[in-house]
Amino acid sequence: MDKLLVKGRKRLVGEVMISGAKNAAVAVLPAAIMAGGKSVLENLPNIEDVSCICHTIEKLGGRCVHKDKHTIEIDCSMGIDFKATFEEVQKIRASYYFLGALLARYKKAEVAMPGGCNFGKRPIDLHLKGFRALGATVEEECGFVRAYADKLVGASIYMDQVSVGATINIMLAATLAEGITTIENAAKEPHVVDTANYLNMMGANIKGAGTDVIRIKGVEKLNGAQYAIIPDQIEAGTYMIAAAITGGDVLIKNIIPKHMDSLTAKLEEMNVKLEEGDDSIRVMANQPLRSVNVKTMSYPGFPTDLQPQMAALLSICKGTSVITENVWDNRYQYMDELRKLGALVDINGRIATIEGIPHYQGATVEATDLRAGAAMILAALAAEGTSQINGVRYIDRGYEDVEEKFNALGANIQRISE
Ligand SMILES: CC(=O)N[C@H]1[C@@H](OP(=O)(O)OP(=O)(O)OC[C@H]2O[C@@H](n3ccc(=O)[nH]c3=O)[C@H](O)[C@@H]2O)O[C@H](CO)[C@@H](O)[C@@H]1O
């Protein structure tokens, strides 16, 4: 298994290009299998989760042709299998989108339970409730879900809880249902909007994505489309925090600054200087930073997927910071690893109280999941001495060319492949 050796205390300076969004790519790719024609998807991130989704499409009998590093042509016009019960599906979270997409196209789907980062329970009951509301019979059995219907009929669906996955999955299924579906209390994340935009380009009729009420008028069929994935809000945020934690000066390029509002507000509160361009943000951190409190929330709130990276930064800011994790029951497993680098953190349920320390000391740590791994890189970049980060496969799930991008900014990160 690969590990990263990080020599710390290097100030990051320069420019970094942000890749396409993982959580948009992994929804748009399954959506592409619903079309009767070819789609060309651009600005896809070159990451493990995307490879995994593409392998799934190929195993179903579809074609994924790489046009270049970030562009893939998807062709499922020949018809594909409706059963995705193989290993790839269990490796990642987003494989749940094959349920919605296959159910929409074939009115039947059999998909293995998804995997993804382990934050305690990650139920999919709201997805299944949505499919049932559209008229499907849904059965859960020995690690897979089976859903089928003679036809799907639009319905009014109120989400008990704001869920990105359930919102997108119901949107996929409703796109080819008869009549009108409304999803109330829908998730508003940028990747919900991106998926709706792509579906609309394929011929769907979806309105309101990005608000908490989405209205979908079912259509009979979808065509392929050419579409470019939005930039990754979380990768961008990770590099913004990297600039702050190293006292650096970094121009983060190819982003949508609006998507970064919750983070930029926090960084400004901490005394980081920011300059916003049309599609870039320059992050300058050349003065002592202040502690702040952070509460994670669904969009436009502070994203839970930036919580570990923010904790890494707050741990070396003078004073006491409090983080409240409102989305996941158990997203603090990585704190034990941060403590190995010197962090002083007290956890009480969903609340983490962090006492700032002057600096980290290099150590050997585990990337316990994707963003935990990112947090370890950030802490190691700021640490005295060398750190070893194990479990890099998690980081590769969601960060393209991670050591190359950091090293181009002046970091010293070496990958050891075994
Ligand atoms: C592939 C992908 O896009 N992953 C993201 C997606 O995960 P994912 O789609 O799994 O997360 P959700 O938005 O669905 O989960 C939000 C909350 O709703 C709860 N819930 C969700 C579904 C359900 O059927 N029942 C239920 O109770 C979850 O336990 C959680 O507390 O959104 C999360 C929250 O922004 C992010 O951390 C993940 O990076």
Ligand SMILES: C=C(OP(=O)(O)O)C(=O)O
């Ligand atoms: C939690 C994440 O991903 P997933 O839902 O795919 O596990 C993430 O991207 O931080």
